[in-house]
Amino acid sequence: MRISVSGSHVVVYLEGALDLADLAQINEDLLQVPSIQSVDIDLSRVTEIDAAGARFLTFLQEEAQVAGKTCRLTNPSDAIRDVVTLPGQDPTAESPADTCGSP
Secondary structure (H helix, E strand, C coil), rough: CEEEEEEEEEEEEEEEECCCCHHHHHHHHHCCCCCCEEEEEEEEEEEEEEEEHHHHHHHHHHHHHHHCCCEEECCHHHHHHHHCCCCCCCCCCCCCCCEECCC
């Protein structure tokens, strides 16, 4: 996991198999920090995700919304699209949406 910070905006780049520990860390370390107002989670290099990981991505977005923040899931890899259709993504489209999730 690589993190890029620009003011109150953070981009998290996930790679490989999506681990619930990584997602829990995003929730704990980023979404709970008052100065961070938006988090983009780049999923382009995720090679594996299970149903629990997919549910936790939805949970992260819900937690951000409750906290008055934005959490967007961006650049879904084939592995992500195989397991779940993210909000904002047309499941019948041949090419992936560039950005999925909450605005």
